[in-house]
Amino acid sequence: MIYRALAVLLRPKLLAALHRRTSGQGGLQRLLTVLLTTGLGFAFVYYVTLRLLRALREVPEVGPLLASKLLGLGLILFLAILLLSNLIAALSSFFLARDLPTVLASPADWLAVYLARLTETLVSSSWMVLLILVPVLAAYQRVYGAGLAFYGLACLALVPYLVIPAAIGAATTLFLVNIFPARRTRDLLALISIGAAALLILGIRMLRPERLVRPEGFRNLVDFLEVLRGPSSPWLPSEWAAQTMLGGLDGGLDPFWLLLLWTTAAAAVVVAGALHFRLYRRGFTRAQEGTESSVRDGRLWRLAGRLLSPLGLQRKELTLKDARLFFRDATQWSQMIVLAVLLFVYVYNIQMLPVRTSEALSRFLISAVMFLNLALAGFVLAAVAARFVFPAFSLEGNTLWLLRSSPLRPQALVWSKYWSGAVPLLLLATGLTLVTNTILDVQKEMMLLSVVTIGALTLATVAQALAWGIAFPKLDTENAAQIPTSLGGLLYMIGALANLALVLFVQLWTMRDYLRSGLPGRVPRPPLGGEVFTALGLTLGICALATVVPYVYARRRVARLEI
Secondary structure (H helix, E strand, O other): OHHHHHHHHHHHHHHHHHHHHHOOOOHHHHHHHHHHHHHHHHHHHHHHHHHHHHHHHOOOOHHHHHHHHHHHHHHHHHHHHHHHHHHHHHHHHHHHOOOHHHHHHOOOOHHHHHHHHHHHHHHHHHHHHHHHHHHHHHHHHHHHOOOOHHHHHHHHHHHHHHHHHHHHHHHHHHHHHHHOOHHHHHHHHHHHHHHHHHHHHHHHHHOOHHHHHOHHHOOOHHHHHHHHHOOOOOOOHHHHHHHHHHHHHHOOOOHHHHHHHHHHHHHHHHHHHHHHHHHHHHHHHHHOOOOOOOOOOOHHHHHHHHHOHHHOHHHHHHHHHHHHHHHHOHHHHOHHHHHHHHHHHHHHHHHHOOOOOOHHHHHHHHHHHHHHHHHHHHHHHHHHHHHHOOOOOHHHHHHHHHHHHOOOOHHHHHHHHHHHHHHHHHHHHHHHHHHHHHHHOOOHHHHHHHHHHHHHHHHHHHHHHHHHHHHOOOOOOOOHHHHHHOHHHHHHHHHHHHHHHHHHHHHHHHOHHHHHOOOOOOOOOOOOHHHHHHHHHHHHHHHHHHHHHHHHHHHHHHHHOOO
């Protein structure tokens, strides 16, 4: 009976998701685009992981241990992401969803409602992590030569691995809603998530993971191998899942880890269900309370209005409206705390890099780290744009009809969304590149190449984020934090990273002779003007195309949009 009620409760969600994928004009083209971009993203992650694992496997003794340690560390990172996303998703699924009054008024059993909402929370928070893990695990299976049974074992390990953070998130949210009103709880959860993420990042930094690639820091080789063989975190489900899958890869499977995963997941679901039975009705009643937050027009806002006056009335007011919406929502502005911690750790790691350990290799390492720094800065840029620029159009919500029915030109709306995201990200990206390259003491020509490249990538990334956000809007969302985890967010990240990879490939190919001249035994030389300007020209051409096409598409899409 429970299973039948659970199927009835989940069926509308499944039908709505299928309807969104197939309805509307260009449904087939959208499906083909999704399949193509997802396939390219899978291929890219699979290829990079495969090359890395093969390189590690060729290192005797240490290489296979590093490969296993890499899987454990990756699952720890994904576990932290799952915990944070489930906290936010559980609030929307259990307390703020619009269909909850109808569901709770139906004769459905409380257990069926609990399991249905837990399933919805798990799927909405975990599907992107699962999609990233698929090509990674496929690369491990290929390198280790495991059979197809490894995929079945991986499924047995991943199901409880995903269920545990979903149950913890549901129980934690239930406690908070019974203490605070749900609307305030959303802000509180955002701050808790930000604080937890910041502490996680600082904790990982304090563990000094770079020691694993610097064995000279240990007393002897035995100590180094002992650290690699030992579990990273024996009390976390991520380590249990990693040990289970590694046992399937090398033929030394220990069923204890799999049993530990499933019993812990079952216990978490049961405990969260018991709390749901006792506290949910009271928490749902409190969830109907709400608070309004406002941003007053103080001196700073009046000054900003005067500074934006040359843009014209429409663009000025739209830009100020976006700024007010940003600072009014705690789930938006609180993300800046994590961003600040990430930037601090990132700059600190750049400063601690041992690029000058060998005089013969120092120039080559500095140049290589400069390109790696450019790649990491581009990745950070894409992630920040996914969090702030991609949801910008969807955050208009049900008031978008008012903007579209007014004399406001669609071009002004797209312009304000674009530059509201582009200007802060330009300052962030160029500032980060200047600081890190100054720490590395790169040459002036390479400094120019880096700054211009990151500026062009910023303009292209913002245009792509805005275009994908308009192509896949979620105007009825109850939580801004869930918008970037949608299918459109995944497609945007794939496109942005593909653009970044193409730019880096062109630059490395153009500057290959300069990079090789820094190797030991070769005559070092400065970068030639022709090399630098060729790399700049190709970069600007690629980024111009990646900026103009999405921006024009966004303008046309908004102009044709029917509300």
